[in-house]
Amino acid sequence: MTLEIxxxxxxxxxxxxxxxxxxxxFGAGFFNAYSLLTGKDRILTNVIQRYLSPVWEVTNVFLVFxxxxxxxxxxxxxxxxGTVLLVPLSLSLLxxxxxxxxxxxxxxxxxxxxxxxxxxGAAGILLPASLSIVLTISExxxxxxxxxxxxxxxxxxxMSPLTWSIVVLSIAAVLYVSAVFLTWYANEAGDREATxxxxxxxxxxxxxxxxxASGIIWELRAHNTEHYESLLDLWWxxxxxxxxxxxxxWLLWKRKNYGLAFWLLIGQxxxxxxxxxxxxxxxxxxxxxxxYDGFTNTxxxxxxxxxxxxxxxxxxxxxxxxxxxxxxxxxxxxxxxEDEHA
Amino acid sequence: MANEEAVFFxxxxxxxxxxxxxxxxxxxxxxxxxxxxxxxxxIQKNDEHYILLARRWARGFVITVAVxxxxxxxxxxxxxxxxPNFMELAGQVIALPLFMETFAFFFxxxxxxxxxYTWDRFDNQKKHLLLLVPVALGASFSAVFITIVNAFMxxxxxxxxxxxxxxxxxxxxxxxxxxxxxxxAHVVITAYMTAAFVLAxxxxxxxxxxxxxxxHKKALYLTMKLGLIFSIGALLIGDLxxxxxxxxxxEKLAAAEWHFETExxxxxxxxxxxxxxxxxxxxxxxxxxxxxxxxxxxxxxxxLNEFPEDEIPPLYVHYLFDTMVTIGMFMIxxxxxxxxxxxxxxxxxxxxWFRWLIVAGGPLTIIAIEAGWWYAEVGRQPWILHGLMRVPxxxxxxxxxxxxxxLFAFLYLILGVGSVVVLTRMFRKNPVEREILDREAEKxxxxxxxxxxxx
Ligand code: HDD
Ligand code: HEM
Ligand code: HEM
Numbered sequence: 001m002t003l004e005i006x007x008x009x010x011x012x013x014x015x016x017x018x019x020x021x022x023x024x025x026f027g028a029g030f031f032n033a034y035s036l037l038t039g040k041d042r043i044l045t046n047v048i049q050r051y052l053s054p055v056w057e058v059t060n061v062f063l064v065f066x067x068x069x070x071x072x073x074x075x076x077x078x079x080x081x082g083t084v085l086l087v088p089l090s091l092s093l094l095x096x097x098x099x100x101x102x103x104x105x106x107x108x109x110x111x112x113x114x115x116x117x118x119x120x121g122a123a124g125i126l127l128p129a130s131l132s133i134v135l136t137i138s139e140x141x142x143x144x145x146x147x148x149x150x151x152x153x154x155x156x157x158x159m160s161p162l163t164w165s166i167v168v169l170s171i172a173a174v175l176y177v178s179a180v181f182l183t184w185y186a187n188e189a190g191d192r193e194a195t196x197x198x199x200x201x202x203x204x205x206x207x208x209x210x211x212x213a214s215g216i217i218w219e220l221r222a223h224n225t226e227h228y229e230s231l232l233d234l235w236w237x238x239x240x241x242x243x244x245x246x247x248x249x250w251l252l253w254k255r256k257n258y259g260l261a262f263w264l265l266i267g268q269x270x271x272x273x274x275x276x277x278x279x280x281x282x283x284x285x286x287x288x289x290x291x292y293d294g295f296t297n298t299x300x301x302x303x304x305x306x307x308x309x310x311x312x313x314x315x316x317x318x319x320x321x322x323x324x325x326x327x328x329x330x331x332x333x334x335x336x337x338e339d340e341h342a
Numbered sequence: 343m344a345n346e347e348a349v350f351f352x353x354x355x356x357x358x359x360x361x362x363x364x365x366x367x368x369x370x371x372x373x374x375x376x377x378x379x380x381x382x383x384x385i386q387k388n389d390e391h392y393i394l395l396a397r398r399w400a401r402g403f404v405i406t407v408a409v410x411x412x413x414x415x416x417x418x419x420x421x422x423x424x425x426p427n428f429m430e431l432a433g434q435v436i437a438l439p440l441f442m443e444t445f446a447f448f449f450x451x452x453x454x455x456x457x458x459y460t461w462d463r464f465d466n467q468k469k470h471l472l473l474l475v476p477v478a479l480g481a482s483f484s485a486v487f488i489t490i491v492n493a494f495m496x497x498x499x500x501x502x503x504x505x506x507x508x509x510x511x512x513x514x515x516x517x518x519x520x521x522x523x524x525x526x527a528h529v530v531i532t533a534y535m536t537a538a539f540v541l542a543x544x545x546x547x548x549x550x551x552x553x554x555x556x557x558h559k560k561a562l563y564l565t566m567k568l569g570l571i572f573s574i575g576a577l578l579i580g581d582l583x584x585x586x587x588x589x590x591x592x593e594k595l596a597a598a599e600w601h602f603e604t605e606x607x608x609x610x611x612x613x614x615x616x617x618x619x620x621x622x623x624x625x626x627x628x629x630x631x632x633x634x635x636x637x638x639x640x641x642x643x644x645x646l647n648e649f650p651e652d653e654i655p656p657l658y659v660h661y662l663f664d665t666m667v668t669i670g671m672f673m674i675x676x677x678x679x680x681x682x683x684x685x686x687x688x689x690x691x692x693x694x695w696f697r698w699l700i701v702a703g704g705p706l707t708i709i710a711i712e713a714g715w716w717y718a719e720v721g722r723q724p725w726i727l728h729g730l731m732r733v734p735x736x737x738x739x740x741x742x743x744x745x746x747x748x749l750f751a752f753l754y755l756i757l758g759v760g761s762v763v764v765l766t767r768m769f770r771k772n773p774v775e776r777e778i779l780d781r782e783a784e785k786x787x788x789x790x791x792x793x794x795x796x797x
Contacts, residue, residue, distance in 0.1 A: 054456070057408075057454065058452055060411055064418055064447060068418060068440050069441060071440075075433035075434050077422075078430045078433060085423065086423045086738060089423060093750075093753075097416065101412055101760060103408065104405050105408070105764050296433065296434050299512060299513055303438050303513040304441055315445065315448055319452060321456065322452050325456055325460065326455070
């Protein structure tokens with residue numbers, strides 16, 4: 001394996017981590033706001049406070065890790081993406097700002113301030129939409145080089161069906177992932193009412209997720225033939241992913257083993273995500289930038305990999321401890337241990 | 343080719359984000375250490391008040407961390423969004439500490455979550471205190487790593503330039519650049535200092551506002567003592583920073599001192615105004631600049647006239663430097679008086695006016711932080727990478743930076759106001775007197791029903 005591949009694999013893996021933990025987080029915000037509207041807020045607010053508040057900062061670091069890592073391993077991405085993404089990513093940052101402060105402000109201060117909860121919920125939907133623009137742009141066709149400077153063609157971007165399919169997919173997927181996880185969590189907490197509600201949401205959002213996902217592959221055929229062909233070469237990964245999807249839905253339908261259902265979902269997304277990533281190879285930005293011409297020097301790459309391995313050795317036990325205390329600790333999940341925060 | 347408007351707005355947005363972030367970041371670096379010390383003292387002395395102090399600080403800390411994280415994420419992305427050419431070039435040499443910083447964040451975030459949500463899970467308080475160590479370490483190392491990046495911008499090394507390409511890159515050498523030791527040490531110790539004086543200001547404010555509880559007096563004494571130690575440290579390391587500048591960025595030091603002609607026995611100028619090359623109305627401390635620069639009253643200090651016109655930083659940095667140093671001296675004096683006064687039972691340190699001075703010390707140290715950073719950053723102008731790359735070459739060419747500036751200003755306004763409102767409400771709703779009573783009632787109830795079990 002070359003250093004380029006090592007680098008991009010590490011980064012893709014952290015991005016995947018962010019997609020999952022971020023989805024849970026974003027979706028929960030939306031469901032929370034939605035249930036405020038329908039008067040069922042008590043059910044979800046509890047889950048958010050018990051599970052999401054202690055870990056929101058960790059969720060955020062996954063994102064930071066990704067964007068710091070990518071300019072570390074591939075400094076040219078700063079030039080290409082940095083220049084064209086100013087507007088979309090600045091908007092994402094604003095939304096992240098609202099969300100990030102929510103936990104702290106809400107937990108301690110303006111508890112129950114409805115306006116803030118709605119903003120927070122809305123941000124949960126807009127964020128995946130705005131972040132997913134990066135994926136769309138990476139497919140090429142929206143960036144031109146003018147006088148050696150990359151320029152984003154907004155008109156093209158907003159007119160393209162591909163853009164909107166990816167936006168819809170990202171929203172559907174966020175709600176689906178989040179609902180499946182929360183179903184499991186509520187079930188562990190022994191909260192029947194919440195479990196039923198969330199199970200319903202999960203089933204509702206499963207269909208749009210799979211339909212848009214398939215639709216996007218179809219649209220790529222017209223938009224980026226090269227990418228489409230390499231996607232087809234990996235058909236077996238998508239097939240496996242689809243089987244796992246069926247498994248999750250079946251378990252949810254039968255009200256069985258929500259834990260397994262969630263892990264199958266992770267498998268489904270992982271397969272699809274990595275298949276997408278592998279087929280994207282070697283491009284970081286079609287057709288301007290590949291992982292080879294954008295790569296940093298060997299000395300830096302080696303240093304980064306070493307730092308990563310050392311850091312990882314610190315990280316894994318700590319993350320494990322966190323999950324053990326808040327996710328897999330039955331007493332905590334059920335709210336029996338009266339740990340008030342600080 | 344650079345787009346002047348984009349350069350201007352990129353600068354403004356960077357200045358805005360960093361100036362806002364640094365307030366929360368500094369508190370984020372310093373306060374965990376204060377919490378740790380308070381909790382440690384509480385366990386050692388078996389004194390509930392210190393434990394409660396730690397706990398209440400931790401609660402406020404959550405709010406400042408949240409804003410720190412949010413704004414930090416913003417500046418992290420903005421580095422690539424606003425300065426793509428800089429990041430592309432510098433990233434090849436200095437990406438390592440930036441990357442390591444994310445691990446420090448990870449570490450801090452994980453243990454902060456655990457620490458905050460496990461206050462009553464352990465019977466042994468020491469175990470709980472142990473969870474705070476990685477938080478404090480993580481926070482301080484975030485500061486260390488990011489400051490290393492900034493040091494590199496001031497004194498780049500660890501590579502060679504050949505035909506406009508960077509070759510022979512040595513990431514570790516780049517990290518240990520000449521600016522690094524003084525810069526890192528000064529930033530970290532001033533963060534501790536700021537945290538101590540901000541917390542002291544809060545305690546003094548409560549005492550002024552009618553609460554005469556011993557809790558606040560203990561808090562005040564502890565924080566002022568720590569503040570004294572750290573501010574003396576800040577002075578000593580600040581002095582070393584001056585020596586670094588004299589050796590590697592003489593134009594920055596000379597600009598701060600309006601020192602035009604290279605000469606020995608150079609005086610230090612405080613305040614004053616500039617009339618051409620003539621300094622008027624300044625307080626002149628003879629030999630002091632030579633001492634600051636070279637530890638030797640007769641040593642020669644390089645003047646601004648040695649540099650080409652277009653490589654001299656704006657001369658208003660003089661006032662920034664003076665502000666920082668004045669506040670530093672003032673805080674040493676204030677906390678020193680307080681400390682001696684406590685030993686000798688001087689009564690004036692209990693007086694209202696003295697307490698008001700302590701209250702002022704909180705915002706003042708934050709102003710010193712801002713002034714210090716502005717001095718360091720503006721003093722580097724026109725370079726973004728000292729001697730290698732100028733600011734306009736580094737900036738984005740996008741035409742939308744101006745709009746983004748307004749959007750972010752709006753976000754910071756919400757965050758700034760929100761954090762202040764939430765913090766005041768949080769402590770007003772739950773004054774310490776009541777919490778002490780509540781906790782005592784809880785303890786007796788607990789003792790009656792059972793002896794503690796749990797882990
Ligand atoms: C509470 C804040 C505070 C206080 C009281 C002081 N400083 Fe400071 N100073 C900083 C906070 C700061 C800072 C914010 O941390 C800076 C900005 C960038 C940096 O490296 O540190 C800084 C930079 C800085 C620099 C520029 C270093 C560089 O650009 O590389 C010098 C020469 C000094 N300081 C010297 C001093 C002296 C002689 C002080 C005497 C008391 C002093 N500082 C007090
Ligand atoms: C957090 C405290 C900091 C503050 C308050 C601060 C302040 C400033 C200011 C005022 C400028 C504008 C100078 C001018 O245009 O005249 C600036 C520029 C800049 N700073 Fe800093 N800075 C801080 C830390 C850092 C660090 C740690 C880094 C690097 C990792 C950094 C990177 C930059 C960059 C890239 C620019 C833009 C180029 C320039 O205008 O020089 N800053 N900063
Ligand atoms: C260009 C300069 C800077 C960048 C790019 C930057 C980046 C960041 C990022 C991405 C975060 C959020 C991390 C998370 O998600 O947990 C953050 C938070 C933080 N930053 Fe900055 N930062 C800069 C300047 C500084 C400086 C100068 C200091 C210290 C003196 C500092 C200290 C911190 C600390 C301690 C946190 C953790 C949050 C907290 O505890 O309040 N940062 N920063």
